[in-house]
Amino acid sequence: MRFExxxxxxxxxxxxxxxxxxxxxxQIGARRIAADPEGARAGVGPFEGxxxxxxxxxxxxxxxxxxxRFDTRRQLIVDETNAISAAYLRLDVLxxxxxAWLRDALRRYLDERINMYRRFRDADAARRMLGAANAMQGxxxxxxxxxxxxxxxxxxxxxxxxxxxxxxxxxxxxxxxxTEMHPPRTIYVMLFGIALASAMLAxxxxxxxxxxxxxxxxxxxxxxxxxxxxxVDMEYPRFGLIRVDALDQALVDLxxxxx
Numbered sequence: 001m002r003f004e005x006x007x008x009x010x011x012x013x014x015x016x017x018x019x020x021x022x023x024x025x026x027q028i029g030a031r032r033i034a035a036d037p038e039g040a041r042a043g044v045g046p047f048e049g050x051x052x053x054x055x056x057x058x059x060x061x062x063x064x065x066x067x068x069r070f071d072t073r074r075q076l077i078v079d080e081t082n083a084i085s086a087a088y089l090r091l092d093v094l095x096x097x098x099x100a101w102l103r104d105a106l107r108r109y110l111d112e113r114i115n116m117y118r119r120f121r122d123a124d125a126a127r128r129m130l131g132a133a134n135a136m137q138g139x140x141x142x143x144x145x146x147x148x149x150x151x152x153x154x155x156x157x158x159x160x161x162x163x164x165x166x167x168x169x170x171x172x173x174x175x176x177x178x179t180e181m182h183p184p185r186t187i188y189v190m191l192f193g194i195a196l197a198s199a200m201l202a203x204x205x206x207x208x209x210x211x212x213x214x215x216x217x218x219x220x221x222x223x224x225x226x227x228x229x230x231x232v233d234m235e236y237p238r239f240g241l242i243r244v245d246a247l248d249q250a251l252v253d254l255x256x257x258x259x
Contacts, residue, residue: 003239011229014192018221021196022203029207048201055198058191059227062183066234069181070244073237076175077247081254083168084110088258090161094144095152102143103258109136110255113172117248120238130176137169182235188228195224 088106091099116129144165148157202220206213233240 003236004241007229007232007240010232011225014195014228015221015225017196018199018224019217021200022206022217022221023212025200025203026206026212027203028200029204032204032207048205051194051198051201055191055194055224058187058194059224059231062187062191062231063227065183066231069178070234070237070242073175073178074244074247076171076178077244077250080113080168080171080175081250083164083171084251085254087161087164087168090164093154093157093160094147095150098143098147098150098153102140102147105136105140105143107255107258109133109140110251110258112136114248114251114255117238117245117251133172137172141165141169179238188232191228195228198224 084106088103091102091106094102112129112133116126116133119125119129144161147153148161154160199221203217206216230242233242237244
C-alpha cells in the first residue's frame, strides 16, 4: 500500500475513532450525571488535566523532532552538493590524465546518487544504486590517492583533494543513516492511544449538555488527527506530501555543470 494512502487512512481512522469516543464519553457522562448529579464530576479534574497535558507534550515533542529531522535531511542535500562540487573543482591539482579519469568517475558517481533518490520508493532498486555508488567510492579513493602523489600533481594535492573526497563520502553515509532515523513505533501507538482516551474524556465533560456540540467535536478530532498526520508525513519526506525532493534539483544542476 502506498505511503500516502496508508497515512491518510490512519488519520481518517483516528478522526472517526475520536468522534465515536467523544460520543461514547458523552453518553457515559450523561448517565453518570443522571445517576449522581452532585458527585459525577467530583475529583476527575486532575486526571483529565494530566491526560490532556500528556497529549499536548507528546504532540509537541514528536512534532519538534520530526521538524528537526526534516530540516536536517534538507541540509544534508545542500552539504552533499557542496562536498561533491568542492571535490570536483580540486581535481585541477592533479595531472591532466588523472584529473580527466576522476572527473568522469565523479560524474558517474553523482548520476548514481541522483538516480537512487529518484527511485527511492523502489527499495530494491535504491539499495542496488546505493551499493554501486559505495563501490565507486573505493575506486575513486584509490585512484585519487595514487594520482595525488604522481608526477604532474601539485605538491599540495594530497592536502587539498583527499580531505575533500573524505568529506564527500562522509556526507553520503550521513544521508543514508538519516533516512533511517525515526522515533520508535511505540511512540506513535501511545500517541494514538492517548488521543483516543482524551477524546473520550472530552466527551464525558459534554455529558451535562442537552445536545451535542458538533463544532467542538469535529474541530477537536480534526486538529489532533491532522497534527499526527503531519508529524508522520514529515518523518518520511521521500514518500508523503511534505517532501525534500525539490532540493534534489541542486544535485541535478551540479551534474549539468560538470561537463
